[in-house]
Amino acid sequence: MRIGQVAKRAGVNVETIRFYERKGLITQPPTNTGGYRQYPKEAIARIRFIKRAKELGFSLTEVLELLTLQTNPQATCADVKSRAEDKISTIHGRIKDLQKMRRSLERLAAACKGSGPLDECPIIDCFETNKKKEE
Amino acid sequence: MRIGQVAKRAGVNVETIRFYERKGLITQPPTNTGGYRQYPKEAIARIRFIKRAKELGFSLTEVLELLTLQTNPQATCADVKSRAEDKISTIHGRIKDLQKMRRSLERLAAACKGSGPLDECPIIDCFETNKKKEE
DNA sequence: CTTGACTCCGTACCATAGTACGGGGTTTAT
DNA sequence: ATAAACCCCGTACTATGGTACGGAGTCAAG
Numbered sequence: 001m002r003i004g005q006v007a008k009r010a011g012v013n014v015e016t017i018r019f020y021e022r023k024g025l026i027t028q029p030p031t032n033t034g035g036y037r038q039y040p041k042e043a044i045a046r047i048r049f050i051k052r053a054k055e056l057g058f059s060l061t062e063v064l065e066l067l068t069l070q071t072n073p074q075a076t077c078a079d080v081k082s083r084a085e086d087k088i089s090t091i092h093g094r095i096k097d098l099q100k101m102r103r104s105l106e107r108l109a110a111a112c113k114g115s116g117p118l119d120e121c122p123i124i125d126c127f128e129t130n131k132k133k134e135e
Numbered sequence: 136m137r138i139g140q141v142a143k144r145a146g147v148n149v150e151t152i153r154f155y156e157r158k159g160l161i162t163q164p165p166t167n168t169g170g171y172r173q174y175p176k177e178a179i180a181r182i183r184f185i186k187r188a189k190e191l192g193f194s195l196t197e198v199l200e201l202l203t204l205q206t207n208p209q210a211t212c213a214d215v216k217s218r219a220e221d222k223i224s225t226i227h228g229r230i231k232d233l234q235k236m237r238r239s240l241e242r243l244a245a246a247c248k249g250s251g252p253l254d255e256c257p258i259i260d261c262f263e264t265n266k267k268k269e270e
Numbered sequence: 271c272t273t274g275a276c277t278c279c280g281t282a283c284c285a286t287a288g289t290a291c292g293g294g295g296t297t298t299a300t
Numbered sequence: 301a302t303a304a305a306c307c308c309c310g311t312a313c314t315a316t317g318g319t320a321c322g323g324a325g326t327c328a329a330g
Contacts (some may be wrong), residue, residue, distance in 0.1 A: 077256040084244045112216045121212040
């Protein structure tokens with residue numbers, strides 16, 4: 001199968017496949033006489049693996065680690081599980097940060113009556129002073 | 136005040152101030168005879184404004200919008216409030232996405248007993264097939 | 271056997287938010 | 301007056317995950 005077919009079936013761009021190859025996530029397949037890459041069908045599965053791991057928050061570097069683990073006969077579930085748990089906690093941290101931001105913005109938006117000049121806007125005021133406006 | 140002082144007091148890097156200037160977030164102040172930038176003390180407040188807005192999730196482009204609004208006498212609280220509300224909802228969306236990821240990972244991690252070879256790992260299995268392992 | 275679609279490669283570019291560097295000139299303190 | 305510390309400018313580089321481009325060669329259908 002040629003790169004275009006693989007790309008279509010895996011749901012990515014041709015350029016993305018070449019990019020993954022440069023990053024070491026995919027090994028370059030044999031080429032035909034014309035120099036075209038000839039992919040086995042497992043290539044599609046590998047690209048989908050990458051997509052799925054990415055969707056769950058793994059960076060390409062981390063996906064590479066996961067893929068490398070797979071070729072290591074000493075690797076066990078524990079290796080994968082610990083990476084998943086690390087990822088869960090970093091995601092958790094990001095959620096906390098975002099919730100903090102959201103709560104602050106909600107407080108400010110609630111304090112803003114939505115009319116009047118900017119120099120009375122509690123949101124702008126907060127940005128200027130980093131204090132809640134004293135009543 | 137010179138750039139180094141401003142940077143120190145605002146809690147950013149000198150380079151960052153020059154970067155913000157290039158981005159139009161800060162106007163270039165007058166320079167002394169030697170060509171050094173001479174900042175009024177309001178510059179510190181402006182940089183802190185940028186920092187605070189960034190901490191609440193606004194990108195530099197959005198911060199620029201906010202700052203530009205301030206110079207517009209027609210602008211009202213409503214303009215700021217609507218930007219805050221937009222930001223709240225994009226943050227909300229990101230939280231939802233992250234929660235979805237976290238839930239999926241938690242399900243997978245829970246399904247993984249944490250020992251044994253990788254080809255029996257439900258996490259790897261999910262990445263390969265995007266299905267929950269059938270029992 | 272020609273045309274269009276596909277692929278090759280290397281490089282440059284996108285956004286984001288800066289950081290780092292190098293070779294100069296300036297200011298300040300001793 | 302000299303050295304340290306500061307600042308100037310432009311450019312390049314960081315990380316992340318790709319996308320775009322251009323000129324060339326190849327493959328398949330008519």
